[in-house]
Amino acid sequence: MSSLLVLEFVSTVRANRSGLVDALEDVGGLAAWVGDHASELGIDPATFVATAEMRDEVVALRQAIRALFARAVAPGPASGADAARLPAFEPSLDLVNATAAAVPVAPRLEWPPGEAPRARTLPARTAADSVRLRAALASAAVELLGGPQREHLRACPAPRCVLYFVREHPRQEWCSVACGNRARAARHYRQHKNA
Template identity: 70%
Template sequence: MSALEFVSTVRATRAGLTDTLADVEGMTAWGRAHAAALGIDPGFVASEELRREVVELRQAVRALFARAVGPRAASGADAHRLPGFAESLDLVNAAALAVPLAARLEWPAEGVPLARTVPGEGTTESARIRAALATSAIELLAGPQRERLRTCPAPRCVLYFLKDHARQEWCSVACGNRARAARHYHQHRDD
């Protein structure tokens, strides 16, 4: 599960902003789609409390992303209603620390032994999900990819993305086309 996928649960469509995690059904579908990465059962069913906790964490991660892309503009989706930096940092760190991790040795009958890191026993599903998401955000923000983190400047786009090459300006080809079309329209509108 990448932190970018997590913060991209808020996106823009022709109808306006869409929040994949706006309701329990959306959270359930999203959780099931990312079950392996989140360490949860593929038959996962979200509760309203879990959904609220995950959305609160997402807003905190978006606040940290907004700071990371500075001085460039943050995503226009919610920059005006994000929690403060210190509060967001505390929430992300607390979520990551909530699940103790342990080394686990796995040794298949026809293979070599390998070590995996797994959540410790006795943690709640909500804590495991939030820890996985927070850890992903921490790894991105504390790693070399942070320098490549950008906000897409295309009209109506609210996504963050990782800049892959020096000339990349937008999160996707579609956003680049939309931005060029809007620029062309504004340049020729008064002709």
């Protein structure tokens, strides 16, 4: 599982000119997001069916992971998207760990004819799509937060940005070039407005 997956998951809460946008706002949004990430999640998009209950569980997991991200970037500020609405740290940690443990995984060696062997990590037992989906996302969060990338996790400080990102080089301050440009423009405006 990649740290990119969990960053994309927590980034389903975004900001645009009109305010916050939640890509998982409804069942259709969840179905579309899972469809876009089905192979990484171990979900068959042809048989996947999102439900309102599944959406609620996935959003609760996202908020718990965002609470852990907020703790990981401290003493720096958390993302402004939902810092005031995040669940408490301990219950968030418990939820992420319990969700990741819901589907044990095992390595599997695959060796197609004429190709090199490759190892994959697959669920060790059959589980419903909702459980597998949430376990994959929680496991990706555990991997990121328990590994060396945690030290590089940041909340983007650009105006109106609510995303987290993993800093790829020491001078990186923002999640994207667009956010860097927006931050510099805002700073320039403030400096010249007060001059």
